Amino acid sequence: MSERLQPGDTAPAFTLSDADGAEVSLADRRGRKVIVYFYPAAMTPGCTKEACDFTDNLALLADAGYDVLGISPDKPEKLAKFREKEQLKVTLLADPDKSVLQRYGAYGEKNSYGKTVTGVIRSTVFVDEEGKVERALYNVRATGHVAKLIKDLGL
Template structure:
């Protein structure tokens, strides 16, 4: 299992393809706060709920200085379909080999219906403008997560 990040760690830089096939990068010193959230699979009930919550909170997050990117192991074509269906206006990034999820500690052992397997752990990492981890949350719930994140970041509800 990948080691989880904690506040103060250097956030791993990355470049991944977005839903349109364009490269999107996060590198240290981007000058913006970035909410990087990992979700298991596009167009599933929980992931749709979480993505729509981020979509609905995007304007207020951005006005508070936070960009949002969602990362899943889905291929670009599935992300494009998901983004269009749900009218998502922030980047969804494809991490098919889960290398970025592993670097962020969001890939590891999961249990479901008594079975243990390796998979994506629903997680949110907030990266500060200097490329440091400002907040790391693992095994988050899809429903209500954005509201909790806003409280944790001390943003207006």
């Protein structure tokens, strides 16, 4: 089980491929706030709802100074299909070896339909302009999560 991040921790650095195979680094976002959200699998109902909610609110979040990065264990090709099918505007990143998921505490044991399984823990981490964790939310629900974030941010 990976350690969960706490406010004030330095956000683990990463460079991952996006849906087009281009490399995206957290370091490239220095000076901006970043919402990094982790989801189990592209093209599943809950993950689609969450990605669409982030896309629908991307302008609002960008105006408030936030970039949004979605990370899953999917390969870039699947992320590209997901983006096209759902017309997503959020940046989707591939972490097939789950190394970033683990460093962010977003991979490990979780309850799924009454069973304990190992997998992606739906999580959202806010990283400030200096690369520090502002807040880390684990075991979030896909539906209503983005609306709650926006409310909590006062946007």
